Amino acid sequence: HVMPTGDALLSGMYLNELLLRLLARADPHAALFDAYAGVVRVLASEHGDALEPVLRSFELLLLREIGLLPSLDAQTMTFAPLLPDTRYTLVPEGGLRAASSTDRAGLPGSQWQALQRALDDAASYTATLRACAPVAAELKPQLRALLQYHCGSPTLRTRQLMIDLQSL
Template identity: 75%
Template structure:
């Protein structure tokens, strides 16, 4: 049977590493086929058409084929639309890529998550720095929900009891959403958690969740960080450690 060929597929490069003196292995996030591994033959040669295109955080359309675990890149076209993020935004983009590499299985499509990622990258590439942290938190929430690791945020997880709008609740790895304890580092009110759930259920979830996160970034960030580290199986993500190291220079 002929190997399947995919053409004109929206994609982003998540990571790239050397495969030979002239070729690269790419981890690519595609809209209709999920995360796939591709070999880009000859991509390191100065004359390669792939060389200036296969960059992270840039919207591409790719063509690839083969039936092995690592398929062959046949073509790539830069779709334009924004410039490469810089500074903190660039590191934040690498952070999003690391989350996808750690939490998504290969060949598992998530078109809605792909669209949220594309919107997040657009925010990172813009000059609206005030939107950076809300965009990261919105993407984290959407990622966790998409892969089944986020409980509903308008009820207590263990009891399914309703949230008191004025009471404090926190999101913990093994207990979901529960009433906050005195020694919890961070929490949000029941009204704030319900607003986040309503935003996630919106017809335009990334934009709605970004707006909701902007109101609660300080309290939400440490809770999501703990949850993500737990599911990634690490104490600190590599990109976060890089950010901390740069801040200490």
């Protein structure tokens, strides 16, 4: 086995921190750990351009597996279906809602629907990875806020480590 280095190593540490904070000890999540094994293979293969999509797909799979991800094909509060060309944003306490003019983050309804279809796919890791690839940058701040909310921490330790290393 190849040991990840650099950003891939920090990414692996980040995923481990998420698992430790969000999963109950000895709580089996076979599908999630199958996806985790796939992520570790990508991290070890040093495909730097795949880091963001692979992290976003794992975050989505983790949140869904533990019941913290709302349905991505309807607005959470109203259950109204998403309109393909309208932008929606994922917020920690409100789920998926129409993006306001001040929201910097957001995705078109068609992208959220594609992510939901990928999560529902029998091969959800691969399908979610493909669906995340074109929108990884837009998903990052939304998933970060959701994860921080559920972890009960303003900044994860690995995120702070990355910030500290970048300031050197």
